[in-house]
Amino acid sequence: MYRAPIQPLAPRASRYGVDPGLVKKRFADLPDMTSLMLNELFPDVPEIIYPSEEGIYSIRRHAEAALEKVDLSMIQPNHTVNILASHHGFTLLGGEPYAELLKTVYDVVKKRTGAKEVRLRAGVGLRFRETEEYIKRFDLKKHFDRARGMAPIDEGIPIETEIGTLYGLKWTYDADWIIHVHNSDVREVHFHRQVDRAVKPFGMSYARIETRSTYHQNLGPRGANFTARAIFESPFVQSKFVGAVFMNMSPSGVISIEADNDLYRINDIITLDGLRHYGKVFQLLGEIDECIVGLDFPCPVPYVFSAGVIYCNFVGANCDLFDLDVKLAPYTWYTEALYGKDGKPLIPDVQPVNPAIKMVVHNYAWIGYPSAFFSQQVPTLVVGKEQADLFEHDPQNMEYMKYAMVAENLDDSMKFAYKTTGTDKVIVFDGAVGGINVSRSLADQLLEIAPKVSAKVDNILMPKWLKQRGILVNS
Numbered sequence: 001m002y003r004a005p006i007q008p009l010a011p012r013a014s015r016y017g018v019d020p021g022l023v024k025k026r027f028a029d030l031p032d033m034t035s036l037m038l039n040e041l042f043p044d045v046p047e048i049i050y051p052s053e054e055g056i057y058s059i060r061r062h063a064e065a066a067l068e069k070v071d072l073s074m075i076q077p078n079h080t081v082n083i084l085a086s087h088h089g090f091t092l093l094g095g096e097p098y099a100e101l102l103k104t105v106y107d108v109v110k111k112r113t114g115a116k117e118v119r120l121r122a123g124v125g126l127r128f129r130e131t132e133e134y135i136k137r138f139d140l141k142k143h144f145d146r147a148r149g150m151a152p153i154d155e156g157i158p159i160e161t162e163i164g165t166l167y168g169l170k171w172t173y174d175a176d177w178i179i180h181v182h183n184s185d186v187r188e189v190h191f192h193r194q195v196d197r198a199v200k201p202f203g204m205s206y207a208r209i210e211t212r213s214t215y216h217q218n219l220g221p222r223g224a225n226f227t228a229r230a231i232f233e234s235p236f237v238q239s240k241f242v243g244a245v246f247m248n249m250s251p252s253g254v255i256s257i258e259a260d261n262d263l264y265r266i267n268d269i270i271t272l273d274g275l276r277h278y279g280k281v282f283q284l285l286g287e288i289d290e291c292i293v294g295l296d297f298p299c300p301v302p303y304v305f306s307a308g309v310i311y312c313n314f315v316g317a318n319c320d321l322f323d324l325d326v327k328l329a330p331y332t333w334y335t336e337a338l339y340g341k342d343g344k345p346l347i348p349d350v351q352p353v354n355p356a357i358k359m360v361v362h363n364y365a366w367i368g369y370p371s372a373f374f375s376q377q378v379p380t381l382v383v384g385k386e387q388a389d390l391f392e393h394d395p396q397n398m399e400y401m402k403y404a405m406v407a408e409n410l411d412d413s414m415k416f417a418y419k420t421t422g423t424d425k426v427i428v429f430d431g432a433v434g435g436i437n438v439s440r441s442l443a444d445q446l447l448e449i450a451p452k453v454s455a456k457v458d459n460i461l462m463p464k465w466l467k468q469r470g471i472l473v474n475s
Contacts, residue, residue, distance in 0.1 A: 002034040002440055009094060009305075009431035012298040016127055016366040018387045023364045025410045027294040027428040027437060034443050037435040038252050038307065041450040042280050046273075048253035050097050051433060059097045059254065063104040063245065066259035070243045075113040075177055081242070082175040083109075083144070085122040086205040089183045089247065090134040091299050093433060097254055098183065098247060099138035105181055105245050106144055120147035121171050123205025126396060127300070127368035128153065156208035159237065161230040167208035168231060173240060180244040180263065184270035186278045187303075187310060189321050190329035191215065194274050195469065196225035198244065198267035202237065203228025216333040222324055232263070246270060250277040251308025252434050268471075275465045279322055281307050283453045283461070284446060286317040286354075290423045291442060292414075293360045293378075296430035300369035301362070302331075304429035307436040311429045315374065318354040320461070324468040330354065336373050343376050353377045358421035361413045362387070362404070367394035375403040379420070381413045382406050 005028035011020035027033060039045045049058045075081060083105055089098035102120060109118050120140055122131035131149035134140075141147045148171065156167040172178065182201055192200055203225065204212050211231075215224045231237060243261040247254055248270060255273070258266045285307065295311065297304035302312035313321060316330040328335055330351045338350050345352075360374070362382045367390055374380065380403065382388045388406040391397045407413040418424060426439035438446065466472070 002443065003037075004035065005033045005437045006035045006432035006435050008296055008428075008437070009298065011364060014133055014298065014366065015129060016300070016368045017298055017364070018384065018390055022384060022386050025363075027296045027363060027410070027426070027430055028432075030410070030414060032424070032439055033426070033428070033437060034440050035432065035435050035437050036443050036446060038281070041284065041446060042454055044454070045252050046250050046255045046277060048250065048255055049257075050254040051093065056096055056100050059100045059247075059257065060104045062257040063101055063259070064108060066257045067105070067108045067245065070259050071261050072109065072112050072242065074242065075109065075115050077114040077116060079113070079115050079177060080117045080119070080175040081109055081113075081115050081177045081179060082119050082121045082172065084172060084178055084180050084201070084206060085120060085131070086182060086201050087122065087124045087127075087131045087134065088185065088187060090131070091303065091305075092183060092185055092247070092249065093253065095134060095138065099134070099140065101245065101247055101257065102140065102181055103143050105179060109179070117145045117175075119175065120144040121150055122148070123150045123169065123172070123201060125152070125204070125369075127366075130368070150205075152207065152209035152212055156210075159231055159234050161234045163227070163230050166227060166231050167211045168202075168206055168237075169208060172206040173236070176240070177242045178237075178240045179242050181246075182244065183247040183249055184274060185249040185308075186274050186313075189278075190313060190316050190332050191221055191224045193222050193224075193324060194271055194322055194465075195222065195324075196229055196267060197270055197274065198246070198263055199228045199232045200225055201228070202232040207231065217337070220334040221329055221332055222327070248273060249308070251281045271469060272466075272471060275322060275462065278309065279461060279465065280454055280457045281309055282313065282317065282321060283457055284450060285309070285314055285427075286320070287449050287453060288317075288356045288425070288427065288442070288445070290356050290358055290421070291425040291427050292417045292421055292423065293357050294363060294426060294428040294430065295360060295365045296363045296428055298364070298366060300366045301371040301374055302369060304365055305431045306427060306429040314427075314429075315353045315357070318356070319351055322461070322465045331373065339373075358423055359417045361410070361417055363410050363413070367391055367397055370396045372397060372399040372403065375400050380404040381416065383410050383413055384408070
């Protein structure tokens, strides 16, 4: 018996996406679709605290317990505190758990320190108004003494580091103290390669665009968090840093709340957990031989979720993104720079994007991220003229529709995709929680190969990944 598809994350009103009313049909509504829970693919998946029967209160309860061991004595009643957030957290599990974590940190800090003003400072990437939408959606201005989104083009502040002057955002550091509230989702692992994941926002969400651009375009994968570490370890940032609180993620959901005055202790935990819990999903997706990809999630093209990982990581699943011996992932901005105007690699070392992806059916995704590389490399159908027009007029996607075709509706798109590709295997990036929505044929394949993948990760790959990062195999 095949299970019914998991309900996808609902469309969300945003300046970056079409009106939710225009999303007429979801992939989960198509015939022959089913779902697989991650715990039936991998019985050793960790227990999660959210989603759970306890609901959103579980996040608050675990956060309060984790914060009990954090020293807040440096914060005096006449001091100001900035709670630092990033937009990534609001894309996980609908955003409610991250919003609740931020509110809980505020409540604990106010109660234990009596600080006169505790503010929210929420950084963002290329969609400069995105965190403002989340602040409004979750009523964060009502909860915090002040709350504002920060964009990388906002006023900067010079930070002297051991490698020279770098630039943070002034709004990040305009308080006496800062508390870093983030998540461990591996997300852009094609860039950071699970190295210093916990410090990443100091070179991204909290940094001016001149500095954060080094992450994507100058240092390249495996070295991308170098500037973030330099900023974090600077005397200026250390003079304000109180501690960090992390929503520790697995592909199935939140597994713990980690809090500590020492960010590198949290970094050790999330590095190990990220390899352990995401590694099997990455390897499983890499075993898919052919498929049609469905994009159906309120995020930009590369950031739509399936089985807890984002689409651009599936684009690179033909190599091991956790293996630091792999110098360059099939997709990064650094990789794109090594392609010519004809859309082909300039040097032989550049691996092609995942050849298993035969076609992409773009049912619902947002603008606000340079995504033409994806439509250039993989045949792409965009559902609906309104969505096509949105991408056509996005300054960051001027050529996305140059390489894509427009379809009137999802049903016609799939008929064309099935006929053109010759495969009936479908994987959907729709944010399904706890599992993955796929076609029945792909479900059969994944169930068959999952045990071999699990054994390979446990016995061969985990020891290698840990050794590369200087982590003891038995830790």
